[in-house]
Amino acid sequence: GAVVSQHPSRVICKSGTSVKIECRSLDFQATTMFWYRQFPKKSLMLMATSNEGSKATYEQGVEKDKFLINHASLTLSTLTVTSAHPEDSSFYICSARGGLGYGYTFGSGTRLTVV
């Protein structure tokens, strides 16, 4: 079945540093990747949509300079949280167009803690 590998699953970083999260589609081509953020026991909030080879489309209120998204290939999309602060601590999860589930395959998520 379709798989999206998301790494790292957990990361702790110091305030002011940058963290890169990778989502890789293993057996299909992900032309579109959605990036979500989720606080504990809350809903998934869409941050941005990226299409391979073009700039990401950010949702209203999401700082594009802080959350850098790169979708350079059909199998890899990355989210970089730049100059991370404690309020960026959250669960980040990607979802790729394609595969099973009527077109959406989710990564396993990344739990980011900024100290």
Added chain:
Amino acid sequence: AQKITQTQPGMFVQEKEAVTLDCTYDTSDQSYGLFWYKQPSSGEMIFLIYQGSYDEQNATEGRYSLNFQKARKSANLVISASQLGDSAMYFCAMREGRLSGGTSYGKLTFGQGTILTVHP
């Protein structure tokens, strides 16, 4: 305005009983898709069931069925014969717009979620 509404923050059910998780939606599109996902404490999103707006039959997948009432704009999930492993957070989601091959799918909008606890 909230596009997807789940009004039950938490639900409890006895093992082997059936439970209904509510979901209402709001869209002006004629073509849309409704999804249910299960999210255990590990965080992964597990796809459960899908209903297209033009599907006349209610979707079913094993113990999961979707009670689709288009006029009322509701898409409730029914889990039959609950198991302890069903304890998790459940999300209803909607994709608006036509699904067409070769072009990008629409984004998913999620409801607030319902935490389901199955008691032995």
